[in-house]
Amino acid sequence: MGKIEKSRYLMQQAEQVIPGGVNSPVRAFQSVGGIPRVIAYGEGPYLVDIDGNRYLDFCCSWGPLILGHADKDVVRAVTEQASKGTTFGAPTEIEFLLAQFIVEHVPHVEKIRFVSSGTEAVMSAVRLARGFTGRDLILKFEGCYHGHADYLLVKSGSGLATFGQPSSAGVPTDVVNQTATLPLDDEQLLEDFFKTHGDKLAAVIIEGIPANNGLLIQRTEFIHTLRRLTEKHGVVLIFDEVITGFRLGVTGAAGYYGITPDLVTYGKVIGGGMPVGAFGGRADIMDQLSPIGPVYQAGTLSGNPVAMTAGYVTLQKLAEDGYYSRLEKRMNTFASYLSENIQDIPAQVVSIASIFWIVFQESAPRAAHQINRQGIERFNTIHGALLDEGIYVTPSGYEVGFISTVHTKEILRGAAKTILSIIKEYLS
Numbered sequence: 001m002g003k004i005e006k007s008r009y010l011m012q013q014a015e016q017v018i019p020g021g022v023n024s025p026v027r028a029f030q031s032v033g034g035i036p037r038v039i040a041y042g043e044g045p046y047l048v049d050i051d052g053n054r055y056l057d058f059c060c061s062w063g064p065l066i067l068g069h070a071d072k073d074v075v076r077a078v079t080e081q082a083s084k085g086t087t088f089g090a091p092t093e094i095e096f097l098l099a100q101f102i103v104e105h106v107p108h109v110e111k112i113r114f115v116s117s118g119t120e121a122v123m124s125a126v127r128l129a130r131g132f133t134g135r136d137l138i139l140k141f142e143g144c145y146h147g148h149a150d151y152l153l154v155k156s157g158s159g160l161a162t163f164g165q166p167s168s169a170g171v172p173t174d175v176v177n178q179t180a181t182l183p184l185d186d187e188q189l190l191e192d193f194f195k196t197h198g199d200k201l202a203a204v205i206i207e208g209i210p211a212n213n214g215l216l217i218q219r220t221e222f223i224h225t226l227r228r229l230t231e232k233h234g235v236v237l238i239f240d241e242v243i244t245g246f247r248l249g250v251t252g253a254a255g256y257y258g259i260t261p262d263l264v265t266y267g268k269v270i271g272g273g274m275p276v277g278a279f280g281g282r283a284d285i286m287d288q289l290s291p292i293g294p295v296y297q298a299g300t301l302s303g304n305p306v307a308m309t310a311g312y313v314t315l316q317k318l319a320e321d322g323y324y325s326r327l328e329k330r331m332n333t334f335a336s337y338l339s340e341n342i343q344d345i346p347a348q349v350v351s352i353a354s355i356f357w358i359v360f361q362e363s364a365p366r367a368a369h370q371i372n373r374q375g376i377e378r379f380n381t382i383h384g385a386l387l388d389e390g391i392y393v394t395p396s397g398y399e400v401g402f403i404s405t406v407h408t409k410e411i412l413r414g415a416a417k418t419i420l421s422i423i424k425e426y427l428s
């Protein structure tokens with residue numbers, strides 16, 4: 001492996017002026033140790049750092065880059081738009097085109113509004129659900145991440161519903177005592193909860209496929225129970241598809257389970273690598289939004305034309321025939337090659353669509369409390385070795401990996417061999 005002196009030096013300098021040297025905490029490599037690589041540029045499936053080292057990128061900016069880095073169509077469109085001006089604070093045609101594209105392709109999105117991040121999308125959707133129902137209480141699931149809004153940073157106990165224990169300093173208990181938390185994958189707890197609290201509940205929010213704390217693919221029956229109970233009690237079901245939206249196909253996780261959520265939130269892929277979020281769903285709920293309804297929501301850079309352009313070009317390319325099935329096929333080959341060849345080490349290679357997660361334990365978990373912490377730590381110990389061999393994975397065993405349309409079969413096969421040899425060398 002090449003030198004990382006420039007990254008090391010720049011990170012030291014950055015720490016003087018940016019807390020931890022980073023603008024989002026996991027980038028600091030705290031769980032895995034080592035020096036975060038300062039990136040100079042991206043090229044297809046590769047990242048190149050400022051010391052000139054090249055890495056196969058399985059992070060893909062934490063999900064957005066489904067076409068890989070610097071896709072030529074996206075770059076061309078964004079450059080052209082930027083040359084006409086970057087923001088106007090007035091309506092543009094491109095935001096209408098992206099909205100229309102999504103409404104035409106996603107049956108459960110009748111209306112949509114754009115914001116600038118996934119966090120903002122979720123905050124807006126929850127406010128809207130509360131405004132629509134006239135209720136305050138919300139329910140989330142343990143291990144699901146929905147951005148960093150105060151009332152969604154809630155720690156949860158295992159087993160039973162817990163109310164209001166903030167998982168971050170600076171979040172008042174009064175703000176989170178309207179947030180209930182339950183474990184995933186347990187219909188009985190859900191039924192019991194709804195019996196007591198169903199009629200006080202404004203919304204239930206769940207990640208389409210929980211993918212921020214391992215990859216916890218849910219059973220269809222669990223999701224259908226959730227849909228049935230929310231419907232029965234007049235509760236808004238919010239599918240947080242910030243990761244899964246336009247990654248699990250055009251209809252996302254809702255399409256995968258065959259359900260119709262009331263609201264969905266988007267981010268990541270929808271912005272084609274630019275800062276975009278969105279929330280949408282039933283027209284009668286969406287029409288509660290300001291200026292035509294009583295629920296206030298706004299943004300100076302919302303629907304930003306450069307960002308909308310990146311999203312529009314990306315989604316248009318993806319909707320072309322066969323993109324998603326090709327991605328899924330490649331991922332299946334990659335994941336099964338890995339799992340068949342990790343011998344004598346308890347490991348699971350969990351994957352869906354173009355998302356994967358490697359966890360070192362006996363069986364694949366479906367709920368946060370089934371994740372084995374030692375298994376996560378085992379992953380963390382090989383992170384540096386993977387980097388040394390030119391493989392860039394997310395710097396925490398709890399985080400998933402992504403592939404893009406430019407991660408070819410050959411590239412993935414080579415990477416799988418490298419990953420296997422490192423696992424054997426370090427973990428046998």
Ligand SMILES: *Cc1c(COP(=O)(O)O)cnc(C)c1O
Binds near residue numbers: 122147148241243267
């Ligand atoms: C990333 C993510 C968010 C937050 O999006 P940001 O753009 O980081 O604010 C919310 N929900 C889910 C499911 C996410 O994966």
